[in-house]
Amino acid sequence: QSITVKGKVTDAQGLVLPGASIKVKDSSTGVLTGTDGSYSINVPNANSVLIFSFIGYTTEEHAVGTNTQLNVSLKTSEHSLNEVVVVGYGSMKKKLLSTSVGAVNSKQIEDRLVATPGEALSGQIAGVQVSQSMGDPGAAPVILIRGVGSIGAGSSPLYVVDGYPLNSADDFNQISPADIESIQVLKDAAAAAIYGSRGGNGIIIVTTKRGKAGATKFNFTGNTGIANVSKRVDVLNTPEYVAYVKDAFANSGKVLPPLYNSDPSTLPNTDWQDQIFRTGVTQSYSLAASGGTDKVTFNVTGSIYSQTGIIKATEFNRYNLRASMDAKLSKKLKFNFNIAPSFATNDQTATGGGLNNALINGIGVNPSGVGGTVISALLQPPLLPVRQPNGDYSNATTILSPAGQVFSGNPYNPVATLDLYKDRTTTGRLLSNTGLEYEIISGLKFKTTLGFEAILNNRNWYVPATLQSDNGPTANINNPLLTNIRARTTQGINYNYVSENTLNYNTKFGKYHDLTLLAGYSFQKNTYNETSQYGQNGTITNPIVQNPNDAGIILGTYGYTSNALISSFFRANYDYKEKYLLTASIRTDGSSRFGTNKQYATFPAFSAAWRIGEEAFMKKQDVISEFKVRAGYGVSGNNNIGDFAAQSYATQVNYVFGAGNATPAFGFSPTSLANTDLTWETSKTTNIGLEIGLLKDRIYFTVDAYHKLTDNLLLSRGVPGIYGFATSIFTNIGSMQNNGLEFSINTVNLKGKLRWTTDANISFNRNKVLKLTDDGNFVGYDAAFGYTNSIRVVPGESISSFYGYKQIGVYKDAADVAASAKWASGGSVPGDVKYADINGDGKIDASDIVNIGSPLPKFTYGMTNRFEYKRFSLSFLLQGVYGNKILNASDRYTDYYNGSFNVRTNALNRWESPTDPGDGMTPRAAVTNPSSTTVVSTRNIFDGSYLRLRNVNLGYTFTGRTLQRLSINSARLFVSGENLVTFTKYFGYNPEVNVFAASPQPRYGVDQGTYPLPRTFSIGLNIGF
Amino acid sequence: CKKSYIELQDPTKISTTDLYADANGLNLAVTAAYGTLQDIYGKGTSGTGMYLFTDVPSDNSNALVSGAGLGDFDLFTVAPENINLTTQWQSFYRCIARCNAIIARAPAVNMTATLRDRYIGEVKFLRALSYFNAVQIWGGVPLVTTEIANIDDALSYGRASVADVYAQIEKDFTDAESVLPVTYATTDLGRATNGAAKAMLGKVYLTEGNFTKCKAKLAELLPKGSNAWGYDLLPNYADIFSTTNEMNKEIIFAVRYTKGGYGTGSPFFNWFIPNQSGSTIATVGGGSGFNSIMQDLVDAFPATDPRKAVSIGTYTTTVNKVTTNYYYTKKYTDVPANANDSNNDWIVIRYADVELMYAEAENEINGPANAISYVNDIRRRAYGNTTNDLTPAQTATQASMRLAIENERRLELNMEGHRWFDLLRTNRAITVMNASFTKYQTKNGANVIQISAPHNLLFPIPLREIQINPKLTQNP
Structure with a gap:
C-alpha cells in the first residue's frame, strides 16, 4: 500500500533548501524539493526509509513509519564522504x-x-x-x-x-x-x-551545472574590478644612465658622443615602464536560469567576461552561453543534451620575448622583427623622449647612433609598437554533447554519447608603414615605408568528434556485496585546417587598411593536421559492506600518431582500500570517524607529440637558376626521417594513501605517497648537426621517475556563531631522470637566443636543470687577473666577470660549465581560510612554491653593461676601478664587452620561491523583507582581490614566470620579458530570484 | 577495431618516399641541395654566412655589431658557444646530407643515365664545396658520405683527419669534373659545370700545397677568352658585380639569389652597409653593419687604383661637429624588395681568381718569370693600361712575388670571401693580422689584440656538437 509523504527540507537555520534530493532507500524512486523546499513522494510502505541529501550537507536517513509529514533540517556537512x-x-x-x-x-x-x-x-x-x-x-x-x-x-x-x-x-x-x-x-x-x-x-x-526540478530559479552575478601591474623592475634614470655610459666609453677608450656631455638635468627622464603599463578594467557578468519538471530539467547560463590588460593595446572579451537539458523520455530511456557556444575576441600585441623577437610575431614570410615591449621598456635609454617634436616616435638608433655609435641593434620604441601593431584573434566555439541511456534490465544500462566540437578562429596581424621594426628600422610617423607594411590573416577550422559507448551493470548480491561492471568502446577524431594570407609591401600608408588584399605581394599557405584514437575499456568496482573496496580497469588505445609498428597499447590498473574505521572494533570510540588506507597501481600513457610525428615528409626548399637575375626553381627536401617504432610514453604509478577523519570528520587528514616511473620517454632529442635533416627528432628514449608526498588537511576550527574553516595542502615532488641515451649523454635546450644548451636534461639529475658558469666575483685588479684563471675566449681584464675554474685547468672554458640550479620547486603549498560571522564571510587563499630557480634571460641585455641600452640598477654597484670595485659581483661597463658577459652563469639565476596572497574575498549577505518584496531570494555583495601581495626575493615582475609556457619541451622558469601578472581589486553582487 | 581509422597521413605534403621515387622528384631534391648554398653563404636574418669566416676575421673587414656574437669574429674571441658556429656547421651538413641522400637513392630511380649521372655529379660538387669550406674553418670534420639512418649512426662519427677530408674533396670534384657538362641551357644557368669543378679542384690543390697538380688542373682553363667555356676577364671591373650582368663570362660558379619575397633573396646589401645609415643607402631594410670595411683595406689601395672606388663606399655622418666615416663594400648593391632581399649573387669562384691562383702555383714551382703576366692581366684590366704593371722590385724574387700576388688577391678579390683563407693557405695569418692590430691599435679591453698559432688558426668546433657527441674533440 503506497503512502504519500510530504514535507519541507531546510538547513539548520531554517532556510529552505530547494533542489534537495529525497530518495527511497534501495529503490530508484526519488524526487527533488521545489523552490520553497517542499516535496512530495510516494513510498511503498511504512517500512520504507527516505534518504535526504543535498550537496554540502550531511545526508540523513529517516524511516517513514506512520508519518505522512516529514520535515527535515539538514546539517552542513563538514566534509561529506557521501559526496x-x-x-x-x-x-x-x-x-x-x-x-x-x-x-x-x-x-x-x-x-x-x-x-x-x-x-x-x-x-x-x-x-x-x-x-x-x-x-x-x-x-x-x-x-x-x-x-x-x-x-x-x-x-x-x-x-x-x-x-x-x-x-x-x-x-x-x-x-x-x-x-x-x-x-x-x-x-x-x-x-x-x-x-x-x-x-x-x-x-x-x-x-x-545542471537543472533541478522545480520552479525556475534565476541567478545573477556581476563583478567588476581594476587591475595594475603589481611590481616594477628598477632601471637607471637619466643622470645615472649618463654616468654609466660615460664610464663605458671611458673604459673602452672611445670618444663620448656630445649628447652625454650635456647636463643630465636638461635631458628628458622618461620612465618607459610608465609608458607601457596602465590600469586595466575587468568585468564579468552572468545570468543563469534553471528548473524543470520531474521529467525534464534544464539549465541555461549566459556570461560575459571583458578584460582590458595592464599593458596598453591588450584586451580580451568573451561571451559564453551554456544550455543543458535532461529528459526522461520513457521509464527506461533517458536523454541529455548540452550545448555551449562561445565567442571571444583577443587583442594581443608584442609583449613577451626578446629584444627584436617578440613571442607574438611572425607576421610575414620575412619575420618583421617586432620587439618585445616589456623588455624594450627596460632597455630604452631614459634620456629619450617618447616622441620627437615632429610627432615621430623616438628611435634610439636614428637619434643616438649617428652621434657616436652608441647602439648596436635597436630596442624599438615600445610605445610605437603598442600604438601601431595590431593583432586580433576572434574565436567562435561550439561544443555539444548528446547522450542516450537505456536501462536494458534492472541494473544494466547502455549509454551512448556523441560529442561534437567546432572551433573557428580568425587572426589578423598588421604592421603599418610607420612602425619601426627589423624590416624598417627607421620607419616612423613622418617616414612611412610602404615596404614595411605587413598584413596577415589566418583562418583555422578545428573539428572534433567523439563517440563513447558504455554498458554499465550494477548488482548487489548476498547482503553486503556491491559490484559495478563497465565495458566501453569509443572513437574520436580531430582535424584542423588552416589557411593564411600574407600581404607585404602595401600600396597605401593609410593605417586603417589592414587587409592583405591591398599589398604589393600576396602570398598564402595552407596547413592541415589530423589524429584519431580508437579505444576499448573495461572496469570493475567491488565493495563489501562499504568496507573493503576493490577496483580494476584496463584500456586499449590505438592512435594515429605513432609508428606503424607500435600503434596500439594496453593500460591496466588496480586499486584497493580498507576502511578500517568501519570495523566493529573502531566503532567503540568516537574520536576517529574515518580511517581509510588505500593502495593502487596503474599504467597510463602520453601521446602529446603532435600529429604525423612518426612519418617523414618533404618540405619546399627553393633555389634560383637561369639567365638574368634567375628564376625561382622549386626544390624539396625531407625534414626528418620516418620512425616506424615511435610509440607511447608509459607511466607506471604506485600510490599509497591514508585518510583519517577525527571528531566526526571535523578534522580530515589525507596523505598520499606515490612513485611514478615513466619510460619510453617521448623526446625531441637534439641530434648531431651531421644528421642534416633536422636538429632534433622525436624518439622514445630513457626513463624518469617522480616520487612525491602530498598532505592535505581540512579542519573546522570554530563552529559557533563565528565559523572558521581551514583547508591546507602541501606537496613534495622529486624528479629524477634515470636514463636518457645509451651513451649517458644529456639533452639540451636553449633558454634564449644565444644561450645554447643552458637547459639540460641529465641522467641522475632532476629534469630541466640550468647549466652555466659559476660566478665567484669580478677581477678586482691586474694582480687579481694575473693570479686567477682567465676567460679562454679573449682573456680577462680587471672589472670582467670572474668565474670558478671548476676543473682547475687554469682557464675558464666550456668544461667549467656546471649545474647552477633547477626550476622545479622543492615543495608547493596552499591554504584557504574561511570565516563566517552572521551575514559576513571572509576568505583568503595563500599559495606558494619553495626552492625553485629562475633563469632571467632578459639580463642578457639588462645586466650586460655594453654601454648602450639602459640597464638594471645593479649597474650602480658596478666595478669602476681597482679602488672602486663596487659590490664585487657586478662587472665593469664597456662598449666592447668580452663574451664572458653574454654567457649563461649564476648571474642569471635567481631564487624563485614565493608566497602569494592569491585571493581575498569579503562578503555580506542581505536578507529581510525588502528583498522578499522584490522577489529576491538571496543577495550577496562582496569585495575581492586577486594577486594582492607576493613575498619573494625575485626582482622580476612575476616569480611564476615562464616564457616557454606554451612549449612542450621541459623548459621551465625562464624569464624574458613576459607579460606581468595584474593585481586586481573588484566588487561584485550576486542575486538569486 | 578498424585499423584504417587510425592510419592517417598528411595530405598536404609530399612523403619522403615519394620524393625520391622518380626523375622529377630527384630534380626537386637536387634543387633543394643547391638551396643549402644560400644557408652556407648567407640567408635571411641569422647573420651567419661564409663572410663571417672569410672576411670578418681578416684585416679587410670587421663586424660593427656586438650582438649575436658577430663581433667576436673580429676580436678572435669566438667561444665554442657562439651561435654562428652552430648555424654554419648545420648548414654545411644540411647540404652534405641532401647530397648523400641523392647519391644513395638516384641509382634506383628509373630515368636516363646521362641525367642521373649529371645529378650525382652536381651534388658531389656541392658536397665537396661544403667539405672544402668546413675543413678550412675547423680542420678535420666528421666525414659523412652515406645517408645517416638513425641517431646512433649519427653519433658514431668522430672527426676525420684533414688528409682524409681533402682526399674526399678531391675525389668528389674529380668525379664531378668527369660527368658535368661544359654548359647548360640558359634556364639552368647557375648549376655546377665541369669548368667549375676544375677551378675548384685547382683551388683545393693549391690549398693543399700541391702546386704541380694545381697548375696542371688550372691550365685546362687557359687561355682566357678562348677556352672551352668562354671564361674571360670582363673589360670593366665594376661590371662583374652588377645585378644586370649576372653569370657573366668571368663567373665560374656563384650562389644565385633572386629578390621579390620568394625567400630566395640576397641579404648581403642590407647586412654589409652601416647600421647607422638608416634608409640613406638602402631604401628598404636599412643596414646591419655585419661586415664593414676596415681602414686597413682602404689604406691598402693606391689612390690611383680604380678598383677602390668600385669596391668601397663611404658613409659620413656629422653630428654636433663630430664626423665619422663608415666604409662599406659596394660589390653587393641592389635595391632590396624587402629587408635582406636583393638580387646580388655571391661569387664563389671567378676567372681572375683562377689566373691569380695559376700565378701563385707557377711562382712556387718555377719562380716569378712565367707568373708575372697572369698578375698583370688582372692589373691591366683594373687600370685599363700597362703603366701600372708589377714593378721590378715586386717581381724580383720568388718571395717578393708571393707578396705581390697576395696583395693583388687582396685588392682584386676584396670582400668576396677570400682573404682569411688566403692568409691561412700562405701561412701569413699570424704575421699579417698582428701587424694590422698593432698598426690600428685594435683592442679587446685594454690590450692590443695579438693572435697566435695554433689556437687562432682554426675556429672552435660548435659546443653544441661536442656536447651531443663527445666523440668530437675540440680544436686547441
Missing part, C-alpha cells in the same frame, strides 16, 4: 574511492574574478601546481599534476568536460568559471588509467 565524485565514465561516493582524487566545488570557484577556471584551482589541491606565467588578458595558467611527467611530449593533463575528452587544454580554459559545478582531479594512474594513453599527466574532470 559523489565524478570519475571517468561514472561517478561514485567519495568514501568508496580507492584512488587519489582531488576535488573543488563551485563554492571554491565562485566570486573569483578570473578569466579561466584553472586560475581558481591554484593552491586548492595537493599535487596540482597551477602556474600563471603570463598575465595577458584571458591567458590561461599552466597546470601540472604531480610534477613534470614528460620530457618532450608535454605535461598537460587531459581535460574531460561532462564526459567529453577535450582535444586541447584551451577548450577547458574557455569555460566560464560560473558554469562549473565541480572539478575533480584524478591524480594517480589507478584512477587515470581508464583514459589510457591520455592519462599519463593526470585528468581534470569538469562537471557543469
